[in-house]
Amino acid sequence: MEVVVMIKWMMTLLMVFLIISPHEKVVTSQPLSANSRWIVNDSGERVKLACVNWVAHLEVVVAEGLSKQPVDVISRNILELGFNCVRLTWPLFLFTDDSLASVTVRQSFLKLGLTESIAGFQANNPSILDLSLFNAYQAVVASLANHNVMIILDNHISKPGWCCSNDDGNGFFGDQYFNPDLWIKGLTKVATTFKDINNVIGMSLRNELRGPKQNINDWYRYMQKGAEAVHAANPNVLIILSGLNYDKDFSFLRQKPISLTFTGKVVFEVHWYGFSDGQDWKTGNPNQVCGQVMGNMMRRAGFLLDQGYPIFVSEFGLDLRGTNVNDNRYIDCFMGWAAEYDVDWAFWTLVGSYYLRQGVVGMNEFYGIYNWNWCEVRNSSLLQKISVLQAPFQGPLVSQSRPHKLIFHPSTGLCVLRKSFFKPLELGPCSEAEAWSYTPQQVLTIKGTYYCLQADELGQPATLGLICTDPSSKWEAISDSKMHLSSKLQDGNQVCLDVDSNNVVVTSSCKCLSKDNKCEPGSQWFKIIDSSRPTTCAEEKSTLQIKNSVIFNVVKKLAENLWSW
Numbered sequence: 001m002e003v004v005v006m007i008k009w010m011m012t013l014l015m016v017f018l019i020i021s022p023h024e025k026v027v028t029s030q031p032l033s034a035n036s037r038w039i040v041n042d043s044g045e046r047v048k049l050a051c052v053n054w055v056a057h058l059e060v061v062v063a064e065g066l067s068k069q070p071v072d073v074i075s076r077n078i079l080e081l082g083f084n085c086v087r088l089t090w091p092l093f094l095f096t097d098d099s100l101a102s103v104t105v106r107q108s109f110l111k112l113g114l115t116e117s118i119a120g121f122q123a124n125n126p127s128i129l130d131l132s133l134f135n136a137y138q139a140v141v142a143s144l145a146n147h148n149v150m151i152i153l154d155n156h157i158s159k160p161g162w163c164c165s166n167d168d169g170n171g172f173f174g175d176q177y178f179n180p181d182l183w184i185k186g187l188t189k190v191a192t193t194f195k196d197i198n199n200v201i202g203m204s205l206r207n208e209l210r211g212p213k214q215n216i217n218d219w220y221r222y223m224q225k226g227a228e229a230v231h232a233a234n235p236n237v238l239i240i241l242s243g244l245n246y247d248k249d250f251s252f253l254r255q256k257p258i259s260l261t262f263t264g265k266v267v268f269e270v271h272w273y274g275f276s277d278g279q280d281w282k283t284g285n286p287n288q289v290c291g292q293v294m295g296n297m298m299r300r301a302g303f304l305l306d307q308g309y310p311i312f313v314s315e316f317g318l319d320l321r322g323t324n325v326n327d328n329r330y331i332d333c334f335m336g337w338a339a340e341y342d343v344d345w346a347f348w349t350l351v352g353s354y355y356l357r358q359g360v361v362g363m364n365e366f367y368g369i370y371n372w373n374w375c376e377v378r379n380s381s382l383l384q385k386i387s388v389l390q391a392p393f394q395g396p397l398v399s400q401s402r403p404h405k406l407i408f409h410p411s412t413g414l415c416v417l418r419k420s421f422f423k424p425l426e427l428g429p430c431s432e433a434e435a436w437s438y439t440p441q442q443v444l445t446i447k448g449t450y451y452c453l454q455a456d457e458l459g460q461p462a463t464l465g466l467i468c469t470d471p472s473s474k475w476e477a478i479s480d481s482k483m484h485l486s487s488k489l490q491d492g493n494q495v496c497l498d499v500d501s502n503n504v505v506v507t508s509s510c511k512c513l514s515k516d517n518k519c520e521p522g523s524q525w526f527k528i529i530d531s532s533r534p535t536t537c538a539e540e541k542s543t544l545q546i547k548n549s550v551i552f553n554v555v556k557k558l559a560e561n562l563w564s565w
């Protein structure tokens, strides 16, 4: 008896603890708007969109996973995993065809023969099972909003089903299922329906324009019309516009900017996968492919940042089993780029498995955050790696900390730091990393100190020195990817910054700089990125340790000199 009471007590305490200490930190103060390339809240503070895609546009027309987990559990998990937002897809016909919208969830599953899903739904989300598809979609939005997750409503396709191909009839204005007038009607309906839900902060007007009909004139004509329609129905939401050719190409905007009656609401979305470039990553040299693909990205979309528009990478992702070489090489290059430009993004996908996809019942999603059961995370190390991109590095009012550089390591998502002066530099969380400056002479100095990064010996830890004028203190970004940081040893040999198996920062021979397609440069990829994230730890460390360390180093130098005498 006593024991039972005690256990009950502990459970209650645990519950209270769980309730009062959740990750639900985000009170973003909508509406959001665009201040040049940054998305900001109504106090002018940057809000970085760190979203995950949640699919609700397949044949069943119900947000995936609800036969596996209660909707509120999923909403809570999303925040706990560090995302602040969901890009929730919808098929146009859900909001334009009343006979589809009024079908109940149960009927929709039955029609497709998905009886097992009904049983799971009954157990996990009984209150949604007999709602209409329209109301079920609203229930998911409401749950996300209640958990303070921001929501972007993405018109993914017209006719419910897996997306996308050139000839699926959903690709461009005028295709079989893509009537522009009906589309405007649907956009207006969605904008109006969710007008009073402040957490709905944006609408993606149409996913991945594509196919033989695509052309620039119709892009301006209809995208402008769609944007005006949404803005008229709900002036608070961000208007998110897709480019041509599967959302990869905005190059036409260089010649002719978009023309709208309002400002400060437009965001451009791009998609970037490993397979966007076929098997190039696998068959080519990773440095050369990375350089080339990044160049294309900047020419086709990245230039919009300089034109004063935010870029939302609304889809990126990879096979989370870690066995796809093409994907593994791509993601490291992507990580470097995404950290450097500090763009807003949405990971593809949250989905662990689908009710029904492309004719397969219960299809496993190897790109999904959840495992098949929607219970555990499929690959926590991957999630850990991308988590560095969840907080902003820069932007209006991000923090009061002075701008500095971080030495970022894309393949781990970590940054260069020193645990203490007596330990070699290593990789660790970017939130605890050293703040550096990078001089025009290409010297990397820890801010607030005289210490610079130096190459010491081949295969040995990189060191911090005080004499920063010799070649071993000069770090140049080399190779086509510009992600190898290279320096020269005293003997004149070139080395590259690298990490050993203990995450210690060392210098080794530069590897796979070009041509070789069998070799993985990932451990040698570093990127010097701008940040104004708080650096309390670094500042603390420098004030506490600098005196000791300067004295130590002077003594060490003296001792070395004495020794060589």
Ligand SMILES: *[C@@H]1O[C@H](CO)[C@@H](O)[C@H](O)[C@H]1NC(C)=O
Residues within 6 Å of the ligand: 320, 321, 322, 378, 379, 380, 381, 382
């Ligand atoms: C997670 O991904 C990494 C590569 O990023 C891979 O090495 C690892 O095996 C994956 N883990 C699981 C459980 O699939």
Ligand SMILES: *[C@H]1O[C@@H](CO)[C@H](O)[C@@H](O)[C@@H]1NC(C)=O
Residues within 6 Å of the ligand: 026, 027, 028, 029, 041, 042, 043, 044, 045, 046, 047, 048
């Ligand atoms: C922007 O809004 C202010 C209040 O208006 C909040 O205090 C900030 O926390 C919020 N910033 C972010 C990043 O959400």
